[in-house]
Amino acid sequence: MIEKKICMLGAFAVGKTSLVRRFVSSCFSEQYHTTIGVTVDKRSTTIDGTPLTMVLWDLYGEDEFQKLRASYLRGSSGYLLVLDGMRRATLDIALHIQERATDTLGPVPFVVLINKHDRRAEWDITEQDLAQLTQRGWSFVMSSAKTGQGVEDAFATLARAMLAPAHSSPTAGNTHGS
Amino acid sequence: MAQSRNDGTTPGEQDYAELRSLLLAPEQTRLEQLREQVEHIDLNAQNLSRVLPDAIALRGEGDHQLTHVLTPHVSEALGTSVRRQPHLIVDAIAPIMMPAIRQAIANALRSMVQSLNQTIEHSLSIQSLKWRVEALRTGKPFAEIVLLHTLRYRVEQVFLIHSQTGLLLAHAAGDSVAVQDQTLVSGMLSAIRSFVQDSFGAAPDQVLNTLQVGELTVWIEQGPAAILAAVIRGTPPENLRLHLQDILTRIHADRSEALARFTGDAATFASVTPLLEECLRAQFESRRRGIALMTWALMVVALLFTAWWGLSSYQERQRWQTYLSHLAAEPGLVVTNAESEGRRYRLTGLRDPLAADPAALLQDSGMDASRVESKWQAYYALDPTFILKRAGFVLSPPQTVQLSLEGSRLTAGGTAPADWIRHSRTVARALPGLDGYDDRRLVSCSLDVLRQQLIETSILFEQGRSNLASPDQLQDVRRIAELLRQLDDMARLAGAAVSVSIVGQTDIVGGPSLNRRLSESRARAVLDAIHPASFQALTFQARGMTPETELQRATPAVAHPQHRRASLDVTIQAVP
Numbered sequence: 205m206i207e208k209k210i211c212m213l214g215a216f217a218v219g220k221t222s223l224v225r226r227f228v229s230s231c232f233s234e235q236y237h238t239t240i241g242v243t244v245d246k247r248s249t250t251i252d253g254t255p256l257t258m259v260l261w262d263l264y265g266e267d268e269f270q271k272l273r274a275s276y277l278r279g280s281s282g283y284l285l286v287l288d289g290m291r292r293a294t295l296d297i298a299l300h301i302q303e304r305a306t307d308t309l310g311p312v313p314f315v316v317l318i319n320k321h322d323r324r325a326e327w328d329i330t331e332q333d334l335a336q337l338t339q340r341g342w343s344f345v346m347s348s349a350k351t352g353q354g355v356e357d358a359f360a361t362l363a364r365a366m367l368a369p370a371h372s373s374p375t376a377g378n379t380h381g382s
Numbered sequence: 383m384a385q386s387r388n389d390g391t392t393p394g395e396q397d398y399a400e401l402r403s404l405l406l407a408p409e410q411t412r413l414e415q416l417r418e419q420v421e422h423i424d425l426n427a428q429n430l431s432r433v434l435p436d437a438i439a440l441r442g443e444g445d446h447q448l449t450h451v452l453t454p455h456v457s458e459a460l461g462t463s464v465r466r467q468p469h470l471i472v473d474a475i476a477p478i479m480m481p482a483i484r485q486a487i488a489n490a491l492r493s494m495v496q497s498l499n500q501t502i503e504h505s506l507s508i509q510s511l512k513w514r515v516e517a518l519r520t521g522k523p524f525a526e527i528v529l530l531h532t533l534r535y536r537v538e539q540v541f542l543i544h545s546q547t548g549l550l551l552a553h554a555a556g557d558s559v560a561v562q563d564q565t566l567v568s569g570m571l572s573a574i575r576s577f578v579q580d581s582f583g584a585a586p587d588q589v590l591n592t593l594q595v596g597e598l599t600v601w602i603e604q605g606p607a608a609i610l611a612a613v614i615r616g617t618p619p620e621n622l623r624l625h626l627q628d629i630l631t632r633i634h635a636d637r638s639e640a641l642a643r644f645t646g647d648a649a650t651f652a653s654v655t656p657l658l659e660e661c662l663r664a665q666f667e668s669r670r671r672g673i674a675l676m677t678w679a680l681m682v683v684a685l686l687f688t689a690w691w692g693l694s695s696y697q698e699r700q701r702w703q704t705y706l707s708h709l710a711a712e713p714g715l716v717v718t719n720a721e722s723e724g725r726r727y728r729l730t731g732l733r734d735p736l737a738a739d740p741a742a743l744l745q746d747s748g749m750d751a752s753r754v755e756s757k758w759q760a761y762y763a764l765d766p767t768f769i770l771k772r773a774g775f776v777l778s779p780p781q782t783v784q785l786s787l788e789g790s791r792l793t794a795g796g797t798a799p800a801d802w803i804r805h806s807r808t809v810a811r812a813l814p815g816l817d818g819y820d821d822r823r824l825v826s827c828s829l830d831v832l833r834q835q836l837i838e839t840s841i842l843f844e845q846g847r848s849n850l851a852s853p854d855q856l857q858d859v860r861r862i863a864e865l866l867r868q869l870d871d872m873a874r875l876a877g878a879a880v881s882v883s884i885v886g887q888t889d890i891v892g893g894p895s896l897n898r899r900l901s902e903s904r905a906r907a908v909l910d911a912i913h914p915a916s917f918q919a920l921t922f923q924a925r926g927m928t929p930e931t932e933l934q935r936a937t938p939a940v941a942h943p944q945h946r947r948a949s950l951d952v953t954i955q956a957v958p
Contacts, residue, residue, distance in 0.1 A: 205647075205648070205649070206645075206646045206647045207547075207549045207550070207565065207646045207647075207648060208549075208646050209547045209548060209549060209569075209646075241573065241577040241581075242573040242576075242577060243573075244548075244566055244569035244570045244573055245566065246563070246565050246566055246569070257565060259547075259548070259549060259565055259566075259569050261548075261569065261573065273576070273580045275576035275579065275580055276573065276576055276580075278546060279544070279545075279546035279547030279548060279549075280547070281547070281645075281646065
């Protein structure tokens with residue numbers, strides 16, 4: 205069994221913990237719990253015939269008070285970068301976090317999730333922003349922890365990229381949704 | 383062949399060359415190759431690489447020049463390497479240095495740990511009492527309480543975790559230990575370490591190495607590429623940490639390549655599980671030892687007390703027996719009853735007043751006088767020593783008297799005044815233990831002494847005179863009268879007949895008849911002066927003695943004044 209460390213990164217309250225719960229336990233709660241420090245969870249799965257355990261480090265969301273610390277990131281084989289579609293500011297934070305992660309981890313695979321797709325009508329992130337992401341060469345997944353949309357795909361995409369012999373690209377996955 | 387002939391060689395020579403070619407062709411080819419190498423020797427890198435190791439070895443055997451030449455370059459290269467990639471050196475020497483450092487520290491701490499252990503052991507006896515109280519309070523059997531408390535420590539789980547990723551490399555757990563998801567636990571342990579270090583701004587080399595939750599302790603040992611976390615119940619000894627460090631060092635030494643290239647496949651570390659299982663130690667407090675300490679202490683105290691009590695009783699008993707034997711050996715003391723009750727002693731007996739003091743003997747024996755109750759009744763001891771001692775004490779004889787005991791008769795010898803002799807006769811009869819009192823020798827001797835004194839006495843007269851008028855003559859008369867009084871007294875005590883003859887004498891001057899009258903006159907004058915009638919036991923006679931018959935031959939023709947005298951002659955006749 206191969207194990208890989210995966211970090212959940214993103215601004216605060218974008219839904220990182222909810223995505224992990226959805227992925228690990230297939231459940232969702234409307235109640236918001238802020239993560240202090242880090243919570244570790246795991247899920248074992250099989251990717252293209254290869255058994256894999258994903259150890260998920262659900263890090264606290266970054267804001268103006270809490271900055272991402274490199275010590276949590278270290279050793280990650282990949283990460284999920286989560287945005288809140290309803291808050292435009294989380295995009296800028298995600299850009300910043302991605303730079304920090306690259307500095308610490310080097311070119312490891314990552315997948316961008318634009319979360320809360322179940323409330324697509326209230327989104328603040330525009331098509332233009334999405335186009336900008338595409339322009340950066342990033343692939344992103346429209347996800348909803350509430351409905352489970354895109355969650356399995358996002359993790360599977362990241363897992364495949366991590367298990368690939370060499371990481372040719374800093375990003376992985378395809379655009380889903382919309 | 384045609385070509386050979388064109389060269390001008392004979393057919394025989396050609397045959398010979400052909401034969402030689404057939405026989406020695408390989409050697410010739412080899413010779414040609416060697417000649418080629420010798421003639422075209424070229425020190426290129428390829429050739430040099432072949433001979434370089436041998437050349438260095440050969441050169442190094444000769445002297446130390448090679449070392450001198452290479453040392454500065456090697457040192458510089460090593461220094462540069464350390465500066466550029468310090469972690470390589472750290473990783474390389476850590477497995478070697480760590481055991482040595484730990485050994486040194488362990489030696490330094492050993493004495494301190496020993497004293498600490500002693501302190502802990504001493505506290506166990508009190509703890510044991512507490513456990514008994516706890517057993518009474520909770521209603522649980524004491525053995526169960528002891529079991530709960532005497533688990534000193536047990537390593538329940540050991541995690542080998544990859545430092546960089548926090549992923550689990552290997553895991554071992556003891557029997558009947560509830561095991562949580564090891565992957566999550568190892569991840570959270572790594573996360574907590576990072577969290578603590580980041581949150582409190584610790585230096586990179588200051589890592590979280592101990593977690594404490596109730597009875598559980600997690601010891602975390604940090605290695606270059608992996609950490610070893612041991613979950614321990616109870617209080618582990620410090621040497622367990624050394625053991626964990628040793629195991630971690632061995633894993634690093636054995637699996638350094640696998641650790642460096644770890645990509646998430648923990649199966650490659652299955653072989654280290656036995657090493658982790660070595661860490662699953664448990665130690666129980668020795669219950670017997672804990673209780674034995676107290677028991678031993680009590681037993682020792684009890685033994686010491688018993689020994690002290692026994693020894694003290696034995697010694698006191700010995701002193702009592704010694705005291706009794708001294709009393710028995712002492713004349714004049716008779717123990718009639720001796721008994722003891724515990725450490726109280728009672729004694730009754732008889733004591734001659736002249737015997738030794740029992741209280742002084744008791745003090746000499748070393749007995750505690752307050753424990754001994756004595757009752758002594760007075761009595762007369764009748765053994766010869768005491769009879770004689772008592773006679774001496776009662777009679778108080780003058781120094782001229784010697785008392786002795788012949789059988790049961792008291793005998794007195796020497797000389798003594800008549801008054802004392804008379805008194806002793808009265809008192810001696812009353813002395814217990816005597817069958818009689820014999821003072822005949824004493825009386826006889828005393829009479830002889832008085833007789834001798836009287837014989838040696840004389841009164842001198844003026845020439846031609848017979849009267850006693852001068853003070854010296856009167857003094858002599860008084861002295862003679864006193865001696866006669868004593869003689870009279872003594873003669874009555876002795877029952878002896880004593881006759882005293884007073885002899886008057888003259889010198890040669892004068893005629894015999896005159897001298898005869900003068901001598902008789904002098905004898906009578908003395909007789910008259912002593913009042914003979916007052917001495918009832920004495921008979922007197924006075925006579926004169928002429929010098930012609932007795933004295934003239936001795937001192938012829940000399941008129942000596944000492945011849946003008948009166949002297950006494952005493953004759954004692956014992957009455958049957």
